[in-house]
Amino acid sequence: MTFTNSAELLSFHWVAYSIYSAMIISVVAWFGYNLTRKDAKSVFRIPFYWYMAFLVAGGVGHHIFTYNTIPWVSQDIDRHNIKPDAKYEFEIQNHKWIGLPKQIVIQCGQTVEFDVHSRDLVYGFGLFRQDGSLVMQMQVNPGTDVNGILDSNDILWTFNHNGVFDLTSTEYSGPKQYSEDGKDLMMVKDLVKVVGCKDNGGIQ
Amino acid sequence: MSYMNKLINGTNFDHKGLNALQKVTLRAVVMAFLFYGLVAIEGMIMRMVEVGHVPLNPIPAQFFHPEHFFSIMTVHPIVGIFGSTYQLVFGAFTFLVPYLTKKPLYSIKLANITWMLITGGTALAWIAAFVWSYAPLYTLYWPLPADTHQFKVIGGLVFIVGIALIMLGTLTFIYNIYATIFARVGIHKNKTTKELLISGFGIDGFLNLINKLQGKQPYTKEPALALPVVAIFRGTVDTFLDALVILGAGVLVLIYLIFDASGHPLDVTAIDALLYKNFFWWGLDLVADGLVLIYVAGSWYLLATLITGQKLFMENVARAALMLELLVSWMVWSHHLLGDQGQPEMMKLISGEMVTAFELLTQGLALFITLVTLWKARPLKMTMELKYLLGGLVGFGLAVPAAIIQADMGMNRVLHNTQWIIGAHVHIALIVGLYMTLYSAVYVMWPLVTNNTKVYSHKLSNAHFWLHLIGGIGMGAFMGMAGLDGMLRRHLYVDGQFNPDMVFAAMFGTMLLAAWAIFLYNIIMSVGIKGLIGIFLPAKDQTASYGLEEEIEPADDPAFAN
Numbered sequence: 102m103t104f105t106n107s108a109e110l111l112s113f114h115w116v117a118y119s120i121y122s123a124m125i126i127s128v129v130a131w132f133g134y135n136l137t138r139k140d141a142k143s144v145f146r147i148p149f150y151w152y153m154a155f156l157v158a159g160g161v162g163h164h165i166f167t168y169n170t171i172p173w174v175s176q177d178i179d180r181h182n183i184k185p186d187a188k189y190e191f192e193i194q195n196h197k198w199i200g201l202p203k204q205i206v207i208q209c210g211q212t213v214e215f216d217v218h219s220r221d222l223v224y225g226f227g228l229f230r231q232d233g234s235l236v237m238q239m240q241v242n243p244g245t246d247v248n249g250i251l252d253s254n255d256i257l258w259t260f261n262h263n264g265v266f267d268l269t270s271t272e273y274s275g276p277k278q279y280s281e282d283g284k285d286l287m288m289v290k291d292l293v294k295v296v297g298c299k300d301n302g303g304i305q
Numbered sequence: 306m307s308y309m310n311k312l313i314n315g316t317n318f319d320h321k322g323l324n325a326l327q328k329v330t331l332r333a334v335v336m337a338f339l340f341y342g343l344v345a346i347e348g349m350i351m352r353m354v355e356v357g358h359v360p361l362n363p364i365p366a367q368f369f370h371p372e373h374f375f376s377i378m379t380v381h382p383i384v385g386i387f388g389s390t391y392q393l394v395f396g397a398f399t400f401l402v403p404y405l406t407k408k409p410l411y412s413i414k415l416a417n418i419t420w421m422l423i424t425g426g427t428a429l430a431w432i433a434a435f436v437w438s439y440a441p442l443y444t445l446y447w448p449l450p451a452d453t454h455q456f457k458v459i460g461g462l463v464f465i466v467g468i469a470l471i472m473l474g475t476l477t478f479i480y481n482i483y484a485t486i487f488a489r490v491g492i493h494k495n496k497t498t499k500e501l502l503i504s505g506f507g508i509d510g511f512l513n514l515i516n517k518l519q520g521k522q523p524y525t526k527e528p529a530l531a532l533p534v535v536a537i538f539r540g541t542v543d544t545f546l547d548a549l550v551i552l553g554a555g556v557l558v559l560i561y562l563i564f565d566a567s568g569h570p571l572d573v574t575a576i577d578a579l580l581y582k583n584f585f586w587w588g589l590d591l592v593a594d595g596l597v598l599i600y601v602a603g604s605w606y607l608l609a610t611l612i613t614g615q616k617l618f619m620e621n622v623a624r625a626a627l628m629l630e631l632l633v634s635w636m637v638w639s640h641h642l643l644g645d646q647g648q649p650e651m652m653k654l655i656s657g658e659m660v661t662a663f664e665l666l667t668q669g670l671a672l673f674i675t676l677v678t679l680w681k682a683r684p685l686k687m688t689m690e691l692k693y694l695l696g697g698l699v700g701f702g703l704a705v706p707a708a709i710i711q712a713d714m715g716m717n718r719v720l721h722n723t724q725w726i727i728g729a730h731v732h733i734a735l736i737v738g739l740y741m742t743l744y745s746a747v748y749v750m751w752p753l754v755t756n757n758t759k760v761y762s763h764k765l766s767n768a769h770f771w772l773h774l775i776g777g778i779g780m781g782a783f784m785g786m787a788g789l790d791g792m793l794r795r796h797l798y799v800d801g802q803f804n805p806d807m808v809f810a811a812m813f814g815t816m817l818l819a820a821w822a823i824f825l826y827n828i829i830m831s832v833g834i835k836g837l838i839g840i841f842l843p844a845k846d847q848t849a850s851y852g853l854e855e856e857i858e859p860a861d862d863p864a865f866a867n
Contacts, residue, residue, distance in 0.1 A: 107719045111789050118710065118729075122782070125702040132676065133695045139684045149619075149673070156669040159706075160662030164713055171715030178650050178714075223446040223578055225644075225722065227793075233802055234791040235719050240645045242578040243448070252579075254646050271722050273442055273795035275455040276371035283369045283799035 102170050105261045105302045107236055110171060172259065173237070176212070180257045185214035192251070193241060193270070194220035196278045196287055201268075204291060209298035209305070212259045218251035219243040225271030226254065228293055230264055238271045262302045266293040311830055316759040318832040320839025324848040325413045326400060327754045331840045333396025333420040334747070334754075338825060340388035340427060345818045347381045352780075352811045355792075357801025369799050375440035378795065380431045382443045386592065387471045388427035390735070393743055394600060395419060395478045398537050400754060400851065401607070402482055405531045408491040409849040411484035419478045426470030433464035442795060443589075445554055447581040448573035451561035458566045465555045465562070472555070475548040479541050486530065486538060491853075496529050504529035505538035510624025517621070528624070532610075532617060535624055536603020539631045543595030546635075550588020554581075579647045587638040593731075594664060595634030597739060599627060601701065602671035604742050608694050609675045611749050613682030623674050630667040637661045640712035644721040653714060661712040668705045672698060689766050693745035696774050700738025703778070704730050707785070720788065724803075727794040728784020728810070736777035736817065744773070753851060761830035769824045776816030783810035 104110040135141035168174050176183065187207070191200040207213055217226045219241045227238035237258055244252035268289040270278060278287050299305050323331070353364040354374055367373055399419075403410045410416060433439045437460025441450040450461060487501055503509050504525075512524035530538065557576070564571045606617050617623060639656035642648040675698065685691060707730040711720040720726060751760065760766060787806035792798070801807065829837060 110715070111719060114710070114716070115786070115789050118707070118785075121706065122703055126699055126778075129695055129699045129702065132680075133687070133692075136679055136683050136685045136691070137687050141683060143680075147673075152673055153666065153670070156666045160665040160709060161659070163709065164658050164662065167713050167715035173718060174715040177718075222449055222452065223582075229791055232790075234789075235723065237718050238644060238721060239718075240642075240721075242582070242645060242647060243574070244578050244647075245574060252647060256646060271793055271796075272446070273375070273444075273449075275449055275452060276375050276438075276440060277455050279371035279797050281370065283371055283374070283797050285797070 104171055108230070108234060108262075111234065173257075176257050176259065180214075180255065183212065183257060185257060186211040188214040188216065190216040190218075192218045192220060193224050196270075196274060198268075198287065198289060201289060201292065205293045207260050207293060207295045209263065209295060209303070210259065210261060212257055214255055214257050215239075216253055216255040217241045218253065220251065222274040223272055224274050224287075226256070226268070227271035228258075228266040228268055230266060235271075236264075236266055240272055241270075260293075260295040261298060263295050263298040265291045266295075268292040311761070311833070313833050313835055315829075315833030315836045316761055316831050318755060318758040318836040320832075320836045320842070321845065322756050323754075323840070323844060324846040324851070325844040326403060326410055326849050326851055327756070328840055328844045329413055329416040329420070330396050330400040330750075330754050332417070333392045333399065335837065335840060336420055336424050337389045337393035337396060338821075338828070340384050340392065342821050342825065343431075344381060344385040344389055345814075345821050347377050347384070349811070349814050349818055351377055351381065352807065352814045355798050355801075355807045356804060356811050357799055357807070359801050359804070369797075371797055372438040372440065374797050375442070376434035376438045379440040379442050380434040383430045383468070383471075384427055385735070386443075387423060388431075390739065390743075391471070391475065392420060392423055395423070395475075397743070397746055397750065398482060398600075399478070400750065402485050402534060402537060403850045404753070404852060405534050405607075406486065406491070406493065407850075407853060408485060408488055408493065409853075411481050411488060413847070413849050415477050415481045419474045419481065422470050422474030422477065426467045426472075426474060429467030429470065430464050431467075433460045433467060436460070437463065439464045445558065445585060447576050447578045447585075448561075450558045451565070451573055453562070453565050453570070458562050461558065461562045462566075465559045468555050469552060469559075472548045472552045475544060479545050479548070482537065482541055486534065493529065500529050505535060507535055507539070507624040507626075507628040510535075510621040511628065513621040514625055532620060532623060533603045533607035536599055536606065536627055539627050540596040540599035540603065542631060543591040543599065543634055547588050547591040547596065550584065550591070554585055554588075579642075579645060582642060582645065583638070583648075586641045587635075590638040590641065591634055593734075594637050594661075595631070597734075598634070598664065598668055599630050601697070601739060601742055602627065602630065602668070604746055605671055605675040605694070605697070606678075608690065608742070608745050608749060609678040612688070612691050612694065613678060613685065615678065615682050617674065618677040618681060619674050622670070626667055626670050629663075633660060633663045633667060637664065637712075640708075640717075643712070643714055643717035658713060662709055665705060665709050668701060672702065688748070689763075689770065690745045690748040692770055693741045693748060696770070697738055697740075697742030697745060699774075700733055700736070700741055700777070703781075704734035704738050707733070722794055723788035724784045724792045724794050725788025728781045728788060730785075732784060733778065733781035737774065737781070740777075741774065744770075755832070758831055761827050765823050765827040769820050769827065772816045772820035772823065776813045776820055779813030780810050780817060783807070783813065 189205060191198060221243055224241040225238055226241050228236040239254060239256045241254045269285055270287045280286055350368055353362055354368050356362055399416050437457045439456050439460030487498060509525050509528045516524055561571050606623060610617050636656050637660050639652045640661045643653050643657050710716055711726060783806045787803040792803040
């Protein structure tokens with residue numbers, strides 16, 4: 102099992118967490134009801150050590166599961182050893198993107214590096230689908246190294262589904278990100294376009 | 306009794322019969338619930354703005370203005386966490402520590418200074434946002450709080466002074482609590498500081514466990530400190546460290562603002578933004594993943610034993626686990642920095658993922674011990690305090706796994722900074738988990754701090770419970786769903802892009818607001834307006850303890866701490 106994009110992961114997460122929520126609410130409700138009953142008997146006993154083992158397995162297993170099913174985890178850890186198919190570098194200053202191309206067209210399956218620098222505040226870099234859902238994001242911290250070169254905030258991403266994605270800052274950087282009537286001034290519509298994938302994802 | 310008579314005089318509440326400890330406790334509690342109301346109104350305003358410019362939305366146009374909106378967003382957590390939650394917890398512990406240790410509080414005067422500093426500080430921070438639109442948010446990401454292109458210097462100065470007052474109030478609380486715990490009077494007259502320290506850190510529980518495994522006699526059959534006091538002792542370590550970090554950040558911002566005002570602005574790039582984030586999140590996370598979880602575990606243990614009248618199940622394990630929780634809380638801050646590409650990968654993996662996952666274990670253990678203690682004592686009457694306790698358990702049962710899920714390098718890429726975090730995790734943890742636990746404590750402590758005052762209406766108490774529970778879970782759930790749909794948490798949406806999720810979140814939020822109004826009404830009708838005012842009048846009885854046959858020693862006696 103591998104999630105080919107974040108939309109699949111979010112759908113899976115929605116279902117899994119909803120089931121868990123319904124379960125925990127029901128268990129405590131059932132528990133509360135039986136607390137008041139004189140003749141309530143334990144339906145099953147939960148041995149303490151098994152319970153603790155379950156929690157450990159849950160906490161650690163969750164990360165093992167995501168490492169093996171979400172492709173961008175290992176790619177992120179190893180990103181400095183991976184040669185991207187394309188690299189895009191730009192800056193942010195005064196709530197404005199500097200050096201953005203009009204549109205970035207990416208072929209299906211390509212791994213792209215985005216390297217973003219901030220000249221003043223902490224911003225975010227996030228790509229969104231047309232339905233508003235998040236493709237991916239990172240924080241963009243300002244700062245310079247000892248030679249005065251702007252610090253790098255880089256992310257690698259492999260695009261496996263066709264789509265047109267909008268860009269905006271995902272971190273709050275003050276009210277000047279917005280117009281007086283509340284419009285997001287850092288929103289760049291249709292910045293990234295992915296082409297060449299099959300309808301259900303993957304290279305044609 | 307006529308309605309007006311009840312409104313003025315309450316049921317059978319007599320503020321003149323309260324001693325100094327009861328009064329100072331109630332003062333903090335009253336301020337906490339007033340601030341809670343303010344927070345609920347602020348939350349609803351923001352929620353209605355996010356619903357967008359749709360017909361029937363009653364929110365006036367000025368709230369859609371970014372400066373106004375983010376000013377509210379900045380003070381919302383300050384008022385909620387410090388003005389309300391800190392005050393409520395500090396008030397409760399100011400009463401419980403003397404009650405459980407059977408000693409007088411170290412200083413009533415200091416306890417009064419505590420609630421006044423926190424109240425004044427919260428009010429100042431709120432004023433800074435309201436009057437000068439100072440809005441760097443509670444995260445204070447460097448260099449935004451010192452960005453005088455966006456914010457007025459005066460706003461920043463007032464805000465930082467407000468936060469500093471809150472932290473000073475926090476430090477006076479800490480001093481008072483530790484001075485009371487370490488006072489060698491009453492039952493601790495013959496205890497040494499070392500014995501109290503060993504008990505406070507839970508080392509006695511740990512040694513008891515080791516001795517049991519080795520087949521030896523227990524290290525101690527009667528630990529020096531009761532388990533809830535141990536939790537307060539431990540949680541307060543994090544409260545102290547957190548106050549130092551927030552004060553440190555405040556001083557830094559203050560220096561930059563003062564230099565800016567003097568016409569000699571300092572270079573903001575002298576402070577590394579990522580390093581600052583690490584420092585600030587280390588401290589701030591001691592609230593979320595430190596003192597809250599430890600205080601809550603201690604409160605569950607106390608409530609379970611008081612409700613059942615029985616000993617806590619696996620008490621030694623609980624004592625030892627509280628120590629583990631303290632250590633864990635110092636090493637988990639990197640889960641806030643999983644989206645920061647400059648953060649070393651090892652820190653993300655170890656601190657952000659693995660150590661953070663330990664919270665599932667420590668909180669799961671507290672849940673288990675509480676549930677088994679209750680189960681062993683059945684049948685129990687479904688009292689208000691038991692209901693709220695179960696509600697609190699549900700809240701953390703939902704919110705802690707939600708946190709562990711997002712503290713993952715894969716999930717964080719799509720969940721960081723979204724409404725998932727603030728809804729499914731933070732609001733459910735605070736509103737359902739923490740507040741329902743605190744409401745349970747309020748119902749347990751009510752007869753003690755009010756001298757058995759009758760609650761005005763049981764029906765209203767029940768209405769409050771259900772509205773709060775359903776409203777809290779519902780609002781958190783729909784915020785969480787909006788987060789999965791891509792809605793950011795620190796972002797302004799004015800076109801209702803995330804409806805109907807936001808409409809439903811607003812409807813459930815309205816239930817929360819209604820719950821608070823019902824609770825407040827029930828309390829006012831119980832103590833009466835006269836009683837409410839009387840709480841703030843000086844106490845005739847200066848006793849600084851509760852339930853002791855005779856006052857051991859005057860609380861402010863200089864010889865007290867010797």
